[in-house]
Amino acid sequence: MTEQPYSYDKKYSTRYTFVSKRKHGAINKVVEFLHTSNKLILNLAFGDLKNDGTIDDTANSNNGDIIKVMATIIHVVRDFTNEYPEYKIIFTGSTAQRTELYQKILKTYYSAFNQEFDITALEEVEKNKYEEVVFEPMNNLKNYVAFFVKRKK
């Protein structure tokens, strides 16, 4: 991804913030790494910080800077995994549409990401049963429900 990222603040090791500044004004963004039920997997969450201090992770800000925002998140993931390379990071969209967007981004930039990260995905293999599978960027029939990245050794 060649787009220049926004500069970000690291509130503490698991929380980053930055400001999206485009056509609808400034929108505060938060990226957070959360613990999961698997101690080796952290959950990447991302959303808009509202004025009341809560998060909206379903908002479609439509601020005209989605590529720049995604570039910033990738830089955040890079920064975090530099510090904690042993963790696998899972991310999924708040909606199916957003998960699809993440899949498109991974597909588009797969060759670059694949140099730095092992990329896998979570796929529904039968009703309510999921398995981690190799991410296939060229397979348009795959509808993954989540994605994993882990720093290559």
Place this chain on the structure above:
Amino acid sequence: MPEAKKHTSKKSSKVKPSKTVIVTKSKVPVKNTLFPKKQKKVNDLLSKSSLLPS
């Protein structure tokens, strides 16, 4: 004058083996999350996957 008794405590020379407690503390600090719904969603997915909680 009677010799003062020396108080000697009977300390065992053997050190009792302490119970081994393995603390598996994550390197990543645990903080209150701003994303409880997302956390629940991902934990639900993981619980239905082969990536069993460890």
